[in-house]
Amino acid sequence: MGSVTAAIGLIVISATAGMAQCRAEVVEIRGSGGVARFTVEVADDRAEQTQGLMNRERMASAAGMLFIYKAPQRATFWMKNTLIPLDLIFVDARGVVTAVHRNARPLDQSLIDGGTGVSMVLEINGGLSAPLGIGPGSVMRHPAIEQTGAAWPCAG
DSSP states (O other), rough: HHHHEEEEEEEETTTOOOSSSOOEEEEEEEEETTEEEEEEEEEESSSHHHHTTTTTTTOOTTTTEEEEEEEEOOOOETTTTSSSOOEEEEEEETBBBBEEEEEOOOTTOSOOEOOOEEEEEEETTTTOTTTTTTOTTTTEEHHHHSSOOOSSSSTT
């Protein structure tokens, strides 16, 4: 548990220390535990999304992968060939978290269904979302979210 606590200390930032502007390689999520910032790899085409985080033995605590879909859809995942536990955070077109699947088991081929209307999915290290207060209703900030309808726009 000590490593999760240390990781949380690296990820949480103060609510007033927001980014000057959104960047494609950074995601911020505001939940009940404050604001968390992750450096992400973006998977926005079919090949990148199919590969995902498969065959990786580790991922930095403040890192993740952001899957961006061209249109809202039903998002399903599995952990085949994925070697590290992950939390999957499902987000709608406004940047609102609609579902979180915590601690997906490595190599498990069970289907993880994030539901319909999913525009993005953020994968982070397993076990981080709960202590960071990330759950349904949390909001995400990223430039891929249409800013005029964003729940938490980049400028605000």
